[in-house]
Amino acid sequence: MFIDNWGMFLLMREFMEILGGSKGLKLFMQYERFKLAAAVRAALECGVDCRKPPNDLVSLLFSIARHKGLLKEGCQVVNVPEPKAPPPQAVEEYFQLVDDVVIDKMCEFAAKQPSDVIPEEEAAAYYQALMSAPFYIAFRKAIYDKLAKLYKYPTILDVGAGTQDPLDILDVCETRGARCELTALEVDQRLCADLERLAAKYGFNVACGWGRLGRYDIAVVQNVLHWATDPLQVLTGARRHAGRLFISQGVVEGAGVGFVLIKALGANRPLSWREAEALAKQAGWRLARRYAKYPDYLALFK
């Protein structure tokens, strides 16, 4: 896996620590590669022609595998040996999720549309399990604390908040002794209902849709753009309501099997870092600082 801007990872001490330092990160990458190859092999064994993927999900899997050099001409899959050591404990559940959602169901994905393979209720449960996984929480908090420095902003708009993100932001603010006034924006009505319950307990605001928003010091768009049907509209909306924008977006250049996992749960097309940056500019934002291009595009706009 190529990592642009190693400094980003050096800043994200907590995330690295939870993986077990650079050795843990290396092991994580080895498992990513191993699972990706296993998923491709599963698809081919289920009779899929690598030149004619049956749907977007399998097509995404093959394109990521080709990009990583794992899928060669003539549908040959590179042999990736299973790492000898177990994955870092913090990401063990994540790789099991990959097994459960991607590899074990690959024959079904080869024959049906993703939405017909994983029922809505199960997708919601998988989503909650993924969002609240300790490694992902540590990753987000490291970004909010070390890079975005959200505790410096009195008013924050969390765009496409989901159920875990607002809790992580508030935790970072609290740890830093800052009082952040947070508004969580969510357009998915079911997530919105969950958010409202959390908001009553934690004291943040919820906006179910773009209609009733105020003005905020910063908008945070963390891994939202690939879920949105219109990513430009998300960034334009943020522009109307906030003075700054922090984007954290897993991008296709660094994408691994995790992207196939979220695609299986209903995500749309992954973007490249250039696309994410171009969309932000198109929405009227000016790049203030780019922390990383990939595997996660991390940038601050004004």
Added chain:
Amino acid sequence: MSLATRYRCPTCGADVSVAVTPELLREAAEKGAVRMLARCPRGHAAVLTIDQYGQIRSALPVHEQVRPDCEVTDKAPMSVRARLAVILEKGPVTDADALLLEKAKAAGWVICV
């Protein structure tokens, strides 16, 4: 043909007869011993350890005061079973746990009676 064997209820001392099936004996022969749950006529549960000859090596009482009313089903994916089991055992520690439990119930991964 089943073999009848006896044990003393570790809770009330009642003399109880249980049937040990050939399958259990076979399993005990393979593993060295096998465990089974039995109840005395007064309803006290005990875990019996039975050897390959059908002899009861131990009978330990089962404390049922903390009997869970929810359980993780076979439908639950392996990836979240451990987390769900801990949530059911200790109760949801965080709101994320509570939400996961709620979604897991909706997905049929956890059933409660």
